[in-house]
Amino acid sequence: MYNENDYNFWLANIPGVGNITINRLLDHFENAEKIFKAKDHEILETEGINIKTLSKINKSREAGINTSKSRAHLPSGMKCTYKTSVYYPKKLKELYDAPFCLYYKGRLPDETVPSVAVVGARSCTEYGKNQAFELSHFLASEGVQIISGMAAGIDTYAHRGALNAGGYTAAITGSGADICYPQINFDIYQSMSLSGGIISEFPPGTTPVAGHFPMRNRIISALSDAVIVIEARERSGSLITADQALEQGRDVYALPGRITDPLSRGCLWLIEQGAYVLSDPKDILSSPPIARKLSLSQKKAPAPEQNTPMQKLSNTDNLSNLSKAEADILSRLNDEPAGLNKLSSLCSLSSEEITTHILNLCLSGLIKEVSPGLYVRIR
């Protein structure tokens, strides 16, 4: 005989029947077993179900449930939850095309704790990386869960910031949750599957396909209470996330940038459209949905660990010890990588002087080399 899991598995895998149809059927029948056992006319009574869909369902019902498949174990460390389960995120249920089945590694975000999505461009500037890291680090240390997409660029740094603060962070992937994409992020993939979550609506083994990525954006925004866009070009996946966040009634924050910067176009457009301007991370903590949850969920994430790489505390100490030339170099450096030649001509220093000062600044952790011979300031 079939068990509940078998029915769920069957419903999730009817060829040609997608999440929207499943959600309509569930609205009518409550659970998968009832759908399986329903008469044809009952199914047709469901809103938006036609003969064509019925024939697909019937075909699959006649074939029976492949119990060997439905009872097969998921790859090690992986779990799944169906929409009918109590563990399924309530925020996600509100979606009209909520995924019927959610696969994940680690654990799902805690819904009593506020969550914030931090998203942005894959090809980003040093400024964007820094902001993503710092922001997530700050929010995570205040007990906020960070949701993002594990893509290269901003997403990666958002996860890193949260992990570094010892907070919870979850990645919604466009591939199966057992696949690390991009591979270069294997380290954060590992730590998130242990202390955070890797979540996907795609069954294990699904390879990353371009079309999957915009789809997972709706889950990113649905799982969070607010969405922060760090850097985005004019036409960007991050704007899709922001769009969906608005549809889902989430607050959208955009990090302002310079108007000449192509990577600020997306954020500036969002601001034009009425998104909140992110000028102080504390604003997010005081926004109603997050502040409410924060006060309810008394527990905070563990205190930030000592290994803050940015050396924030020591920075102010070091600044006073700087020589005049070093202070000059520092004042001319920002998040935009600058080369030795440029710096030496800006500061009117010889190549001997500039190298000595640059090395000093590097060693005191005030600047760093991002690419051979190119330096940015660390804030």
Next chain:
Amino acid sequence: MYCEVFGATVFGLSAYPVRVEVDAGPGLPCFEMSGYLNNEVREARERVKIAIKNSGFKINPQRIVINYSPADIRKHGTGLDLPTAIGLLGANGFLSNEKFEDIMFIGELGFDGSLRPVRGCMACVFEARKKNFKYAVIPEENRDECFYVKGIHIISAKNLKEITDLLDADTFPEDYRKNYTEKCENNHTHIADFFDIKGQDSAKKATLIAAAGMHNIIYIGSPGSGKSMFAKRIPYILPPMSHEEKLELTKIYSVAGKLKKDSVLINSRPFRAPGQNITETALLGGGHHPEPGEITLASKGVLFLDEMTQYKSAVLEALRQPLEDKSITVSRSGYSVTYPADFMLVAAINPCKCGFYPDRNRCSCSDLDIRRFFGKISGPLYDRFDLRIQTEIVGFADMFGTPSSVSSSMTTKEMREKVCASHDIQKKRFAGRKTSFNSEMTEQEIKEFCILGPGEMSLMESLYKKMSLTARGCNKILKLARTIADIDGEEKIRCSHISMAAVYRNKAL
């Protein structure tokens, strides 16, 4: 009748004497050749027969058998035409003298009997001297390269008839060098000057350091930022070559058939810039008949790889061994040759695929794209570049305005003087050792010549800890610092030298 004549065949950068044994006599008319011959040697048959006929000799139909000894060494090259012809004439009794055991004949024959130049003539004459031949007969067009082979009587000739006449004569003519004025390759008529490069003081300083210690250097920069400009100017700041170096280089170019006409010795340091489609064999040397590759041709000079990421990665990786050993051993099933490969590697790459990173207005390459782009250059190969330099697009003021207060742009002449001075210091330092430049120092020599004071030691310590250096990385920085101190003419390595070395070497990709 039987006749024996000596020729030579080139192998690697040296030559083997070849004994050409000709037997001509009655029998069914034929022309047989034996002795492990390459095709071009075998084809001598027609060239020799017709050249002899057109030089005024008549050889009757007869059975001709020629053996080239030692018979187990593959014979290459057209230089064996002349000894074959002389042997054939001797065997037919056209020459009054029949003993030529102290003469080495080198030259290719044309149908009209004229003597044509051959590759590697210099190597053959060197070998002749080594094997105690008294005379060498060479084509006139090869006489420039043989000018400096001392201790052997060299006769140059225009055609076969000239040689037979002089063999018949009682006394040989004087060495051609008696009344021959040395011709020299023109010194650089057009010198590409560093003064042309505006701004970019740091990159210039780095180039100076690279040339001073023969360190490998890689330029990273956007298109149009002057990477190739820097590279092309490097040979001009290197000090002039010594006579021995010139001789060695001339020999290499002679074997490769790449000597320019009208010059006795190669005078200027080579600058080789092979194209991106180069094969491993063309770069390292080898082939059916071993020939020196680009790295050997770049000996004592610069091998420039422009757009280094465009080269096949197998080709690039193959550079690692010669960069360490300063020589390349090419091993094939039939042979194994060692060529010198004592070159300075200069490479240029873009900072990313589109070439404009970090200018985000123009570049949309993600971190991954950049990593993938650099990924074509392996870590170990990248590690062999002691200097990794960013060239930058200069501002308008630097381009057209008056040079700013600090950037009193260095000229090639000034840079060359500094490089020469530091080469002299290194020559003194490494006198009697295998090492000749700071970049080649062994661990032992680093300990001996890179002595650090307490302040320098603590700087190295913090570098080691904070920049996660390896032991090798440390040594490379010390070598570089030694060169920088040499340029400043200082015996002691100071903190500023180490700082500069660390910044110019900077982190791995």
